[in-house]
Amino acid sequence: MKFRMWLARVMAGRYGVDQLGRALLWVYLGLAIAALVVRPLYYVALALMVWMMFRIFSRNIYKRQMENQKYLRVIGKIKGWFQLQKNKFRDRKTHRYRTCPYCKATLRLPNKKGNHTVCCPKCNKDFQVKI
Ligand SMILES: [Zn+2]
Structure with a gap:
């Protein structure tokens, strides 16, 4: 004490x-x-x-x-x-991680081959992604 x-x-x-x-x-x-x-x-x-x-x-x-x-x-x-x-x-078999070119947020996308248009849930902008 x-x-x-x-x-x-x-x-x-x-x-x-x-x-x-x-x-x-x-x-x-x-x-x-x-x-x-x-x-x-x-x-x-x-x-x-x-x-x-x-x-x-x-x-x-x-x-x-x-x-x-x-x-x-x-x-x-x-x-x-x-x-x-x-x-x-x-998630290497099921998902791909990509960075949003506008807000730099990291997005977890389903692993589907081809070109996709992604809408960022954070900034609501569309951008092209090739997986
Ligand atoms: Zn974004």
Whole structure:
């Protein structure tokens, strides 16, 4: 209980740990292990640790939140890409994935050979697709 009160006093007005902070910790641990083999990597790991600590104790909460938002956007895009590859593989016999030339939406189309006119459900524009 005393430790928690002490911690609450120390961390008052400070940012703390977020998703980016946790990611930095994992990358740090990975690099620290890799540094056992490749020594210079430890300096990179150390820099990440310093950055992580700086973020945790930072009082500029708004700026740290913006950083975290940016991180989540990038990670979301990467995860989305992997999810798409997974779905493409799962549907490889029944469907084809195409990008709408107008709004860049990814469309899942039935795998029927030939030329088709597709109406994008997102932007309602027609375009030609060859499968
Ligand atoms: Zn579209």
